[in-house]
Amino acid sequence: MTYFFQNLINALQWGSFYALIALGYSMVYGILMLFNFAHGDVFMVGAYVGLGAATLLLMIFSTPLGPLIPGWLLLVITIISAMLLTSILGVLIERIGYRPLRNAPRASAAITGLMIGIILETGNLSIFGAQRFSFPSLIKTETFHVGGIFFTNKKILIVAVSLILMYALHLFIKKTKWGMAMRAMSYDYLAVPLMGVSIDVVAPLTFAIGSALAAAAGVLYGLAYPVLDPLMGVTLGWKAFVAAILGGRGSIMGAALAGFLLGFIEIFTAMVFPSTLRDLIAYSIILMILTFRPHGFFGQAHSAQLRL
């Protein structure tokens, strides 16, 4: 039983990353009816921006006696600055990559995303080279041991921050005017502009929020797996994309739940089967789920609008 709960905790942490990244895929799909395939690399950029911010903060606030401000505050500032800076990248991607192609065939727009992704990866490679960076440990790792189950303060933090961000997104979309505009836009992007809400505002906003969530995921990822490399977003991005589809295109709740589910499936497959077969079995299961529910858990057959 402790074995089960240990894996449950492992899966919660791993699923958090999928969920946070999958949200960005799903939101953009809800508004623009296309998947932003550069999203995995936006996550990578977020992690690097977080690395830069954390390094800078440590430099500014370090004294011979130790840091001036506590580690958790450094972490909060790092997450927020990474989210803000990466959301600017999201807006730029929308402005440069997608807006000129808004009326182009969907395939062209999808290719744009792939190309932006490659530009971000190789851009990073040419600036920083292939060397790995170590993400500074802003808070001290403390390991807890409760009834045979091991977990760290970082694990709790990662799951908690992810859930808080998801709940904040939920509130934003449900309670604010901008959230209402986004929902309306996803319902009918031809009629809503006639009501005075411009898609040129809503689309960048969507990209900004999605990118900010990916950046938060990037910083948290850096805390848990402190080795950053330029291609870290590729596989993770693709798997989060699977989660977005599994949750139902355009569904916020679906993307979040499916992200966690994907983490659970991966971890528990490795628990039961030999780990060599992990992805083979895990993704066969997902293929089967999609065979029976082609629109995902919360998807609808004839619409892909943004839903909660």
Added chain:
Amino acid sequence: MRKLFLIISLSFAVIIVFSFSSCKERKKTIKIGINAPITGDIPKVGEGSKFAALMWLEDIKKAGGIEVGGTRYPVELVIEDNESKAESAVKANTKMITQDEVLIIIGPQASKQAVPAGGVADNYKTPMISPWSTNPDTTNNRPYVFRGCFLDPFQGPVVANFIKNEFGYKKAAVLYDVASDYPKGLAEFFKKAWEKINGKGSVAAYESFTTKDTDFSSQLTKIIKSGAQVLFTPQYYNEVALIVQQAKELGWKGPIVGSDSWGSAETVKLCGKACYGQFFSTHYAAAGAKGATKEFINRYNKKYGYVPDDVAALTWDALNIAKRAIESSGNITGNIKTDRTSVRDALAKIKNFKGITGDMTFTENGDPKKCAVIVRISNKGEYEFYKSVCP
């Protein structure tokens, strides 16, 4: 007409005399070729090889050359840059063999260059010692090619023996990348060796992942549950950092042991304190070295300003093996072909050569039987010599 004939015949005579005399000149010097990546991807490796070679030459010059059959012959080094490319390494070898007429070649270092260059040396029947190449193909079926380091398959049994003798454990776990040749091969060799010592089922968990994975929590949880006492993970530095940290966070208490792929300075940089106190097997350890090894390190450090890495030490050993072989080849006849063959035969006969990277005896295949060094990552993050383990 007669005058012209006279001039031509005279000049021919002069040419012949000179060429004979140059032949005699050649008889007197021993030329040793160094095939190293001075430029290209791994210039540091080339630099280490070159510096070690120059230091070695200094010693030889001080002694007045190498003594063969009672006569001392001066030594000359021919250093060729292979630009860390396979085709340039082949060219460099061909040039040194056919134009410079070297007696023996030291290098190339990396298997990428050593495998094709070894083919050239073997075809021309010129002895070659690659100090650093661990790929079996370098020496396989090539009687003229030798190497100065152990092979990949060798580390598996070495680590298994070390764990058994050091800790007396009965159950081990393995975590490796199934999509990469080096870790996969090593994991298999370790498993085989461990089961030979401790019997079937003694590898309690044999878990894998694929390249680029970063989360090993499910594999590690499984390993911990399996009751394994030690974890062997022959990974590269970026994965080592993640595996060791995650294992500690999941409550792993036992030692974690690795292979020579850990031996990069990056390992400790990325892994931090979690890696302190762990072990890995490698060719040589700078910190805590004793005797001749320490002497070499100090001298190199004084001369070039940094602690030599394993390539420099292995090159040093390869040159000294070459020296021993030349000394014991009997005599230098001046016929480069016979001399090369007699040096090769002498190389094959070398037994218990005392090198700074350990004692060596060549097998029939030209690979040394050699002890590996077990390094412990000290509490300061330094790679400390712990003990040497023999097959």
